Amino acid sequence: SAVISQKPSRDICQRGTSLTIQCQVDSQVTMMFWYRQQPGQSLTLIATANQGSEATYESGFVIDKFPISRPNLTFSTLTVSNMSPEDSSIYLCSVAGWLAGTDTQYFGPGTRLTVL
Amino acid sequence: QKEVEQNSGPLSVPEGAIASLNCTYSDRGSQSFFWYRQYSGKSPELIMSIYSNGDKEDGRFTAQLNKASQYVSLLIRDSQPSDSATYLCAVNSDYKLSFGAGTTVTVRA
Numbered sequence: 001s002a003v004i005s006q007k008p009s010r011d012i013c014q015r016g017t018s019l020t021i022q023c024q025v026d027s028q029v030t031m032m033f034w035y036r037q038q039p040g041q042s043l044t045l046i047a048t049a050n051q052g053s054e055a056t057y058e059s060g061f062v063i064d065k066f067p068i069s070r071p072n073l074t075f076s077t078l079t080v081s082n083m084s085p086e087d088s089s090i091y092l093c094s095v096a097g098w099l100a101g102t103d104t105q106y107f108g109p110g111t112r113l114t115v116l
Numbered sequence: 117q118k119e120v121e122q123n124s125g126p127l128s129v130p131e132g133a134i135a136s137l138n139c140t141y142s143d144r145g146s147q148s149f150f151w152y153r154q155y156s157g158k159s160p161e162l163i164m165s166i167y168s169n170g171d172k173e174d175g176r177f178t179a180q181l182n183k184a185s186q187y188v189s190l191l192i193r194d195s196q197p198s199d200s201a202t203y204l205c206a207v208n209s210d211y212k213l214s215f216g217a218g219t220t221v222t223v224r225a
Contacts, residue, residue, distance in 0.1 A: 031211060033212075033213075041217070042204060042215045042216060042217045042218050043160070043204070043213075043215045044215075045212055045213065045214075048211075048212065058212075090159075092159055092160075094213075096211070103147075103148050103208045103211055104148075104150070104162065104165055105150075105162075105206075105213055106162060107152075107159040107160050107161075108159060109158075109159050110158075110159045
């Protein structure tokens, strides 16, 4: 199966700053997704990262706050902009589409973000 | 995102017993269903996928799907302390996953 890595694994940031999270896959995948998991909560989809086009955002998430890049089939970044303590969460990327089951998603290890 | 509801936990079962987890979903057009296991501080790990009505078995895990009732379940047989985790039900609609809140399972030795 593909190996998915995320950088950084964790960070502590100050209010008002931005953090860019990287997601790297060791093989080409069709689809990449970004999720947020707030403390004690389940996963919420932020956006679908499309290669060669704009990301598709879910209701409640906007590009100005969470800009996403997808320059190729193995890499994506999520930026959390102008952070506030409410952005403290685990951010997870997932991938699908390199196996026959294109709708099966596999998750990276996550980035634990704390905003002070 | 579509609604996915799981039976509230936490669920405590003795070692060797069967743990039963339930999930209902709102989108009747959903075609694929998944169970993920998440250990504390870790990311979700896929343990089962199911696409057709009926049962699907994989080792000690059995997933059951009833599309007419919009219901999917997971049975863990011969529960082990290593099964203690949060189990997340996920439903795929248009290549997007909607997750339930999760059920935390504790297996008592």
